[in-house]
Amino acid sequence: MEHIISVTVENKFGVLSRVAGLFSGRGFNIESLSVAPTLDPSMSQMTIVTSGDERIIEQIVKQLNKLIDVIKVVDLNETEFVSRETAIIKVHTKDADRAEALRIVDIFRANVIDSTPSTYTIEVSGDPKKIEAIINLLQPLGIKDLVRTGRVAVAREPARPVAVQTKKVARD
Amino acid sequence: MKLTGAEIFIECLKREGVKTVFALPGGVVLKIFDTLYQQKDVEVILTRHEQGAGHMAEGYAKATGKAGVCLVTSGPGMTNVITALADAYMDSVPMVCFSGQVPTSLIGNDAFQEADNIGLSRPCTKYNFLVKDVNDLAATIKEAFYIATTGRPGPVLVDIPKDVSMAKAEFTYPNSVSIRGYNPTYEGNKWQIKQAAEAIMKAKKPILYVGGGVIFSSASQELLELAEMTQIPVDMTLMGLGAFPGEHPLSLGMLGMHGTYQANMAMHYSDLVIAIGARFDDRVTGKVSEFCPYAKVIHVDIDPTSIRKNINVDIPIVGDCKTVLREFNQILRATVNGEQKELRKPWWDQIQEWQQAHPLTYHQEKDGPIKPQQVVKRLYELTRDRDPIVSTDVGQHQMWAAQYFKLAKPNRWLTSGGLGTMGFGFPAAMGAQAAFRDRLVLCIAGDGSIQMNMQEMATAVVSKLPVKIIILNNGFHGMVRQWQDLFYEGRYASSYLDTTPDFVKLADAYGAVGLRVKKVGDLDAVLKEAMATDKPVIVDVPTYPYENCYPMIPAGGCNHEMLLEDPPELKKKQVGAGKVTPEDKDTVLTA
Numbered sequence: 001m002e003h004i005i006s007v008t009v010e011n012k013f014g015v016l017s018r019v020a021g022l023f024s025g026r027g028f029n030i031e032s033l034s035v036a037p038t039l040d041p042s043m044s045q046m047t048i049v050t051s052g053d054e055r056i057i058e059q060i061v062k063q064l065n066k067l068i069d070v071i072k073v074v075d076l077n078e079t080e081f082v083s084r085e086t087a088i089i090k091v092h093t094k095d096a097d098r099a100e101a102l103r104i105v106d107i108f109r110a111n112v113i114d115s116t117p118s119t120y121t122i123e124v125s126g127d128p129k130k131i132e133a134i135i136n137l138l139q140p141l142g143i144k145d146l147v148r149t150g151r152v153a154v155a156r157e158p159a160r161p162v163a164v165q166t167k168k169v170a171r172d
Numbered sequence: 173m174k175l176t177g178a179e180i181f182i183e184c185l186k187r188e189g190v191k192t193v194f195a196l197p198g199g200v201v202l203k204i205f206d207t208l209y210q211q212k213d214v215e216v217i218l219t220r221h222e223q224g225a226g227h228m229a230e231g232y233a234k235a236t237g238k239a240g241v242c243l244v245t246s247g248p249g250m251t252n253v254i255t256a257l258a259d260a261y262m263d264s265v266p267m268v269c270f271s272g273q274v275p276t277s278l279i280g281n282d283a284f285q286e287a288d289n290i291g292l293s294r295p296c297t298k299y300n301f302l303v304k305d306v307n308d309l310a311a312t313i314k315e316a317f318y319i320a321t322t323g324r325p326g327p328v329l330v331d332i333p334k335d336v337s338m339a340k341a342e343f344t345y346p347n348s349v350s351i352r353g354y355n356p357t358y359e360g361n362k363w364q365i366k367q368a369a370e371a372i373m374k375a376k377k378p379i380l381y382v383g384g385g386v387i388f389s390s391a392s393q394e395l396l397e398l399a400e401m402t403q404i405p406v407d408m409t410l411m412g413l414g415a416f417p418g419e420h421p422l423s424l425g426m427l428g429m430h431g432t433y434q435a436n437m438a439m440h441y442s443d444l445v446i447a448i449g450a451r452f453d454d455r456v457t458g459k460v461s462e463f464c465p466y467a468k469v470i471h472v473d474i475d476p477t478s479i480r481k482n483i484n485v486d487i488p489i490v491g492d493c494k495t496v497l498r499e500f501n502q503i504l505r506a507t508v509n510g511e512q513k514e515l516r517k518p519w520w521d522q523i524q525e526w527q528q529a530h531p532l533t534y535h536q537e538k539d540g541p542i543k544p545q546q547v548v549k550r551l552y553e554l555t556r557d558r559d560p561i562v563s564t565d566v567g568q569h570q571m572w573a574a575q576y577f578k579l580a581k582p583n584r585w586l587t588s589g590g591l592g593t594m595g596f597g598f599p600a601a602m603g604a605q606a607a608f609r610d611r612l613v614l615c616i617a618g619d620g621s622i623q624m625n626m627q628e629m630a631t632a633v634v635s636k637l638p639v640k641i642i643i644l645n646n647g648f649h650g651m652v653r654q655w656q657d658l659f660y661e662g663r664y665a666s667s668y669l670d671t672t673p674d675f676v677k678l679a680d681a682y683g684a685v686g687l688r689v690k691k692v693g694d695l696d697a698v699l700k701e702a703m704a705t706d707k708p709v710i711v712d713v714p715t716y717p718y719e720n721c722y723p724m725i726p727a728g729g730c731n732h733e734m735l736l737e738d739p740p741e742l743k744k745k746q747v748g749a750g751k752v753t754p755e756d757k758d759t760v761l762t763a
Contacts, residue, residue: 059481068298068353069353
């Protein structure tokens with residue numbers, strides 16, 4: 001099962017390779033990984049999307065915690081969380097396709113961030129299913145280039161009354 | 173006053189109580205060696221190979237319980253010490269390795285003798301540091317010793333570029349260390365401990381399964397109290413030997429692939445496994461799906477990742493063995509009474525039945541070839557009064573040593589468990605001897621493994637480390653040969669050593685003493701002569717080449733299904749003692 005693990009680490013050289021080395025050395029799977037400094041510049045936040053059965057995920061969390069440069073590990077699947085991924089997609093657009101592309105951009109609340117007579121560069125953000133969906137729709141027009149950030153995620157604040165909080169939170 | 177990086181290095185070692193450094197010089201560490209040369213507080217033992225330096229530091233650490241220290245140069249110095257780091261990492265040995273590095277300005281330029289020491293050592297160290305600024309050196313070394321010796325111990329590497337060892341800085345040594353991502357748990361969870369104590373009280377067939385963690389946390393006394401109070405039998409892992417007295421009536425000996433019959437049977441049929449500082453290695457569990465099918469499992473370990481890594485655990489307790497055992501004892505002291513003994517009588521009857529049915533056994537003919545077990549047994553009986561430290565290499569001789577050399581106390585057993593490093597034994601013994609100059613230090617080795625670090629004999633002679641090496645010389649990589657006989661239809665692919673050197677002459681060439689046992693009747697006299705010598709000694713004992721080590725659980729087999737003797741198709745024609753000749757080999761192959 002897919003898990004999103006949020007890892008707070010020391011912001012210093014070599015930490016990424018320690019984390020990556022842990023995954024490769026123990027045969028764990030990384031589907032995506034994103035890293036950036038936090039508000040406190042001495043720390044970085046990693047969001048790791050991984051998968052495995054219960055015991056593997058338990059080992060991943062424990063092994064991450066064991067790394068000396070890791071300050072905090074949260075398996076977000078144990079709580080409610082929100083996650084987002086951004087994709088930048090460069091699409092071939094000619095004649096009638098340009099209007100079709102803009103319609104799709106509109107439907108997905110995406111943005112055109114660059115434009116040439118024959119291409120649009122589209123930025124879209126959302127959960128992976130939404131990204132997959134827009135890619136599928138744009139594909140017939142001809143995708144020239146595609147980059148994705150991998151997911152970032154954060155736990156939801158328990159701001160609402162407990163009874164409501166336990167409900168599955170609708171996305172968006 | 174400002175000190176150079178090299179001076180700071182030595183000041184830090186002194187603050188950490190380091191008396192001995194196992195080292196081999198090279199271009200980028202010359203400043204450090206030059207500074208070491210001009211002082212008397214820290215002794216340098218010059219090894220002949222960096223792997224030797226690493227294993228010596230390990231032996232020193234295992235025998236003293238303190239961090240062992242080695243110092244190597246960049247590039248090949250570093251790559252050579254990797255095996256020792258990996259070994260120490262697997263066996264949780266506290267050790268700090270200092271490596272030289274090319275000057276910071278050249279790092280990444282493929283400079284002469286440059287290697288990515290941090291990258292190379294990352295998967296085989298608990299942590300590693302590259303010191304880029306001499307002002308950080310003292311604090312880094314403090315952290316290195318702190319990380320190496322606390323929590324689950326392990327090797328730490330400190331990489332020091334040449335310019336850092338030469339630059340100057342104000343020296344201040346921090347009093348304490350605080351690392352926000354590193355806070356080992358020493359106190360076990362109280363509720364879990366209570367649950368465990370209750371389970372111990374109720375169990376009808378409990379077994380203590382203890383490992384190296386008991387030794388590193390100095391918890392032998394607490395373990396002894398627990399076992400005696402509750403009358404629970406004790407199984408030791410290879411790394412745990414010595415944690416509990418081997419001759420104690422509650423000791424069932426070593427468990428696992430070559431463990432005793434009673435140890436493995438008791439484990440398999442127990443209803444409560446109390447694992448203390450052991451990690452359910454595959455050499456212990458055998459087939460995981462059929463491991464301890466009737467038991468609840470309590471697992472005490474300071475490393476949370478060890479728990480539920482290989483097998484499911486009912487009562488996990490993350491904490492230091494000593495602290496947790498004390499709490500067990502405190503609770504149990506108030507509750508234990510005669511009832512447990514009564515409750516467990518059938519269990520002990522059963523264990524004694526197992527013990528009597530299949531004790532460790534071998535057959536030594538009076539005039540026949542020398543059996544390796546006989547050598548270990550006599551060595552044990554002749555030296556036990558001197559409370560020796562014993563090291564081994566890896567293979568058949570190691571397992572026989574584990575079976576027949578019954579250690580009474582912890583920190584006497586130096587062996588490579590997790591990584592299984594041939595060539596470990598001799599340098600490890602030297603490291604222990606460097607820490608305890610007056611003690612008797614034995615190295616039980618095979619003729620294959622001793623050759624992997626034979627060059628250190630020069631170190632032993634020059635540095636006056638009078639280790640006694642007993643080579644069980646069967647002309648083979650014996651364990652490989654055993655597996656080939658059992659599982660590869662006796663095809664001895666690269667296990668026959670053909671030309672083994674004359675170890676007596678070799679010892680002589682190094683300026684050490686070489687002795688040979690020619691027949692079994694001479695064994696005692698030669699061993700006694702060796703023990704009475706104050707120089708390093710090699711005792712070459714040609715042993716029966718086709719002796720197999722039993723009991724044996726075939727890899728992936730189940731713990732109660734042990735091979736106890738050679739299968740009928742393997743009964744071999746007895747060949748003479750002494751060096752195996754190709755003719756012997758042919759007889760066996762065609763037999």
